[in-house]
Amino acid sequence: MVSRVIPVQPFDLVVFGGTGDLARRKILPALFRRYCAGQMGDAARVIGAARAEMDDTAYRDFVRGAITEFGADTACAPDQLEAFLGQIGYVTLDAQGAQGWDALKARLGDADRIRAFYFSVGPGLFADLAARIETHGLAGPDTRVVVEKPFGRDLASARSLNADLAKHFDETQIYRIDHYLGKETVQNLMAIRFGNMLFEPLWNSQYVDHIQITVAESGGVGSRGDYYDKAGAMRDMMQNHIMQLLCLTAMEPPAKYDPHAVRDEKLKVIRALGPVEPGDVVRGQYEGTDSLPGYLEEVGDDSSRTESFVALKARIGNWRWAGTPFYLRTGKRLRARASEIAVVFKDAPHSIFGADAGRHRNILTIRLQPNEGIEMGVTIKEPGPGGMRLVDVPLDMTFSEALGPEAGDIPDAYERLIMDVIRGDQTLFMRGDEVEAAWEWTDPIIEAWDAPGAEPCPYATGSSGPDDALALMHRDGRRWREIRI
Structure with missing residues (x-):
């Protein structure tokens, strides 16, 4: 190819x-x-x-x-x-x-x-x-x-920036760049949903149990400590990158693939997000090891309450997603560097294979990094004699393997997005009202953390995050997918 x-x-x-x-x-x-x-x-x-x-x-x-x-x-x-x-x-x-x-x-x-x-x-x-x-x-x-980015640090500053730019440029001339939208797999998410009859009829609360979006980093804040301590994981990742992934995963089919139609549908998702309950959000700070400094040491402030990890449960109040939770998490100094969207489908309504067959679920995983690709977990019979034993296996499409050597020449996000600017294509760029709506949802979460005694949970370097984040899923009878090494 x-x-x-x-x-x-x-x-x-x-x-x-x-x-x-x-x-x-x-x-x-x-x-x-x-x-x-x-x-x-x-x-x-x-x-x-x-x-x-x-x-x-x-x-x-x-x-x-x-x-x-x-x-x-x-x-x-x-x-x-x-x-x-x-x-x-x-x-x-x-x-x-x-x-x-x-x-x-x-x-x-x-x-x-x-x-x-x-x-x-x-x-x-x-x-x-x-x-x-x-x-x-x-x-x-x-x-x-x-x-x-950062395009503001709250709703008020985002509105001010939008107003400043609008004094001199039309909205059609403004390109708010989010490099996550330039990733090949992110765009393939739309191709999977809207280009295949196989998935779109199942892409709703009737068949999807829950969706997990993870952006995990193995490194710490490093030289970005001064900026990061003023922003935190919520402003740096959740409000923009992960919000965009959520929108593309949850949005309704646009009438056509053009900037206005796509961004209209993304905006509807953000406006349908319900408020996050205090018990549905966890924030944390990584601790140091014998060889690596902790967050407080890296930013040089022992009193900092800025989060390096956030996990939360989001709800979308519309017909498609009523009752289906979206679990979002991001953090630094975690077990591995990995970004993925996992669509976890519901169990079959009745198993004909009995209790011994165990519990099996189809999971569609869109990997953003490393090794961009798409994986579909399916249940099959385990080979060999001894009865009907079931096992889950992946149908894996790693781009570099499925598409041949040319897949390695896929432009990176900045290459694609800069050329889109020159072409005048705003599809993969955020619109002003979209940015403001995202801050309107995010601000109350951050404001709650300013309350006295609202401290981030410590977590070990190289772990999956704070124990409270694991409990966020466990209490719902679910569990986070393992962050792969």
Whole structure:
């Protein structure tokens, strides 16, 4: 199977924060991989913009280093890197002042082409950048702006950011990026549901017992301690990444696959979420070991009550999902790095095989990482004599095995999403009202944790999380799926 790469139109991409960690690790290597694939043509230009004093030559050396470190596995001809670097430029610029804006305007010129501005900076600079782009006449009908999370830290700040951007850009020009939506398996979730008659008739509370969504990380907060301690797992992961996975899993079929229809259905899911009861949410902090620091040591604050783990039970109040709980969990320093959506179907209404056959359930698992793929658990007879003994076996579709060598060339999330920005496709980006609705559901949970005595539960590094999270499932007669190593 050979994937077809369609080149995008010529474009200019300005990366504010062009010397930052996100640009170095993700954005610049992603652009280079798309260049090597033939999707980013020779007429495209990438301009880094930051406060650091640097000329084009120095910035190209910076980009070369980033690609060498984070994009070295890209299959490219030896001369392609130098050709790509020839399309790179740099402007020293002050996001909150006048320095560099005239130089940036001169660089961009008056060419009639797609122009994208990537805000790879903190949200505190979004309003300043948006205002200066308009003031200096850099925006036009084909202008797009890309904004990174965190998009606010609560409903009030999200509304303020939306209002600041709306002063200068139409909603159709704003791309709120969540890299989880760019993952191949996340998009395959929609293909599985709406492209196969096998699943959609069963995708409801009549046949589904419950759904688990897990995003587990084996590492700690590391160098992100200062940011993370102000955010926590609820703001950093649950409100955005996991919320998006929940929406795609639970939403009704859109009338068609386009940005407005898909995002309308996601918004309906968020608005149908019921409030989370205090007993249905668990938060935790990882403890240290002899060789690894605990959360408090990593953030340098012995009094911090910020959570590094959250597990909760969510309910969706609509006809499709009434009575079917969604169990969501995310955390750091857990047993393994793994992300998956598990759809656990109900037992057969009657077993003809007797009590000795045991309890068996079909589970559809969508793996996001590692080894992206889809697995369907089915029950069969155990081979051999001795009667009808049942055993569960997986029907496994790991992309790299099922689709051949080309599956290894699947673009990563940033590659796909940046090219979607250039194409003007907002399907995999969050809309402003969607972001606000997510915060409206999340805020009461976080506010309850500010109460006196509301302390996170400690949990051991390398475990599955706090014991209270296990009890959250056990009391319902269910259990979490094991976090695989």
